[in-house]
Amino acid sequence: MSTRRMTVAQALVEFLGNQWTVDGAIRERTIPGMFGIFGHGNVAGIGQALKQANVDEPDLMPYYQARNEQAMVHQSVAFARMRRRRATYASAASVGPGAANMLTGAALATTNRMPALLLPSDTFATRVSDPVLQQIEMPHDTGISVNDAFRPLSRFYDKVQRPEQLFSIALSAMRVLTDPAETGAVTISLPEDVQAEVLDVPAEFLAPREWHLRRPLPEREPLARAIEAIRKAAHPVIIAGGGVIYSGAEDVLRALVEATGIPVGTTQAGGGSLLWDHPQYLGGVGATGTSAANRITAEADLVIGIGTRYSDFTTASRTVFQNPGVTFVNINIASFDAYKHGSRLPVIADAREALDALVAELAADYRISSEYAQRISQQKAEWDARVDTAFEPSGLALPGQTEIIGAVQAASDPTDVVIQAAGSLPGDLHKLWRVRDALGYHVEYAFSCMGYEIAAGLGVRRAAPDRDAIVMVGDGSYLMLHTELVTAVAEGIKIIVVLIQNHGYASIGHLSETVGSERFGTWYRARDEHTKNFQGEQVLPIDLAANARSYGIDVIEIEPGSGSIERLSAAVAEAKASATSTLIHINSDPLLYAPDGGGWWDVPVAATSTLSSTKNAYDDYLEQRARQKPLLG
Missing domain, CATH: 3.40.50.1220 (TPP-binding domain)
Incomplete structure (x- = not known):
């Protein structure tokens, strides 16, 4: 059997570039590219391997930048959903904080049953330089590293502690990535010294390999x-x-x-x-x-x-x-x-x-x-009649979220993809958005992760460049992870972001009211040193439109006023006609709610309190809880 002398990282990159998913008549690259942020843990391993591939065979494993490790995984998950779980990206991170930043993404992928390949670097397998920069140390178990935190978050986890382990680990990882019943975050931990070590790689390991998606028949x-x-x-x-x-x-x-x-x-x-x-x-x-x-x-x-x-x-x-x-x-x-x-x-x-x-x-x-x-x-x-009414412009200076959704809906095309994840928008979209295409509704609600939206918009657009990706996001979620707007500019990826300014957490503010906590801690306000809280009237002087503009994307600001909904519709149409990314900023009234669909969500209420609002909420809670069934049956 012929072999090639390669580093572990070089072998892994070439292996991944030759994996194919087959789903009936559809055959596509399982891992069409890799995101990476480099540090001392992977710059000489995965970083060198990607550079070498870029020179020797540029299409083998294209490299893409990101601004946050969590966002790399979010892009991968969004891409995977649009590809119906046939393909995803790999995400490479450095030792310590770089790896830890991917933990949220791992949890999101696994919760959503979505394939994502994570390649966090780890500290030296030889431990020759312990403790290295960014290494966590646990006195009761010196073998523990940050990467062990991926174990409960991954559907597959293993660590390449010796070069020879790469072959079985890589094949096992691909099996889980392409198994619809088992898929989720797949994590291969790569010690920084092992990444750069050399081994003889069999040609068979590097040859194109097909993974057929299982479609089991009912018994x-x-x-x-x-x-x-x-x-x-x-x-x-x-x-x-x-x-x-x-x-x-x-x-x-x-x-x-x-x-x-x-x-x-x-x-x-x-x-x-x-x-x-x-x-x-x-x-x-x-x-x-x-x-x-x-x-x-x-x-x-x-x-x-x-x-x-x-x-x-x-x-x-x-x-x-x-x-x-x-x-x-x-x-x-x-x-x-x-x-x-x-x-x-x-x-x-x-x-x-x-x-x-x-x-x-x-x-x-x-x-x-x-x-x-x-x-x-x-x-x-x-219900359809109620939605029609909810979409009608109110003429208020600050429109409600339902009007905003209606305006975006009316200005969008059937094949456009609306993207959301957290806050009050998922609930309102679930009730109100009129889905006109099988892949037109993209709401991550298994993990409901704040910050998913903009990164996911990039993932959607990578998977479906012929569709407009319309990201709807509140200010709270925007502030969690807006830096991927830089990625959109760097790669010329067009997304449309509708940023709804609520000056706080609209969803949790409403929930806080229902449990008797009176929106405590949910407004974006200056801290009042007299009351020791953030419940005052002094709105923070933040300018999120200016923030987005500083990243280099086009920004359209909708000023408050009676015609704001009409201006929003025109702005969406303008953004759709543009070849570049656009962020549309609009202020809303978070106290205007969508029509009630009669659903309930069990969030426990304090059983005793000095607050009358909490006492009343507890009585309502007991009434609703009485309707619960112990089993569905």
Whole structure:
């Protein structure tokens, strides 16, 4: 067997450049590029290997800069979602703080079941120079490094402590990255000395290799039980999650509901599974759902979950399902999710394959009753009318967030991608955004990570350069991680950022009110030394539009006034016509809320307090908690 003399880093870079994902007729590079921020831990290893590849074979493993290690992973995750989990980027960081900065990204990737390859550098395997710069030291275990923090956050973790370990570790990492049931953050820890060490690399390790995505068929007996339950159901409902999108199952889902009349509610990750104007689509379901989806789901005698994790927002903290005889069919490629909440009818299968089987069995002879169909139609029409009203400009100097969403929606194209993650926007978008394309709704709500949005916009645009990426972000989340605007300028990547200035945390401010804490600590105000808090009237003199302009991108400022919504629509149209990135800055009134969809979220309230607001909130909390079910069943 022929071999080549290479460093560990050189071998890893070339190996990654030759990995391919195959999904039916689709074949694409699993790792089309690598982000990296260099320090003493990786500049001589991964950094040198990427430089060498750039000179010898530039297309093998393209290198991209980032301004924050966390943002590298966010870009990778957003890219992976747009590619339906067939491809992702690698992210290389240096020892210590560089590696630690990626921990949030690792948690986000794993929580969202999204592939992301993390390559944090580690301290010397030989320990010849202990302690090196940026090395953490634990007296009870000197073998612990910062990188051990990745272990509970990763679906796969290993450390290349000897050069010969690279082969088995790299292959195992690729297996997890390309397994739909197991994927998430995949972390290969690379000690800085080992990265630069030499070894003989077999040609077979460096040769092109294909990884076929598993699309498991449903087993016969679980499928038969699920079909029997559906046939007996008078009021079934489907909850479509991210698995529908990742498996490309939206067409077959549409075929099933058109044949049977079964209505659909979507999770945040499932947005786009069925388009907003389809007769069977009820909108988002759960704590941030629509009244249509929540009312129909409350009465359902059968809930068919497809590719959903059943988070507390989806189940409205287990209060949305109120039929005492409700049964659950959970279809999921991961057994962990298929068995969630005590389901009696788990079906472990790919979403597309399972839906194909359901269509074959049910399309010809099962359909919901006309009475049920009429109720579905009525609830959908009522909610759509409420959204129409919410989108109408109020003429107020400071518009509410619903008007802003409506203006952006009206100025956008069907294939544009709206991107969000945290604050009050995910809830409002889940209720209000009218998804017109399967990949047009990109809201990261499994980890709901502040700071995800702008980096994700770059990831979306890298994956789909023919679509406009519209990032909607509040000032609180913007302040967490806005520096990737520099990346947009450096690479000429066009994104549109709609920055909503609330002068504080709009979402948590509202939540603070509901739990009786009176928005404490949620306003951006000058500290009042007399009251010892930030609840005064002195608004901070910050200028986020100027901040964005300093990065070199175009900025459009919407001044407060009665015509601000009309000016916002015009600004979005101008940004779409531009070839470069644009940030649109608009002030809003965070106390104007979206229509209520009837959902609830369990956030515990203090059981005793001297505050009357907290006492009242606790009484309301007990009333809502009484509706919770111990198991979905």
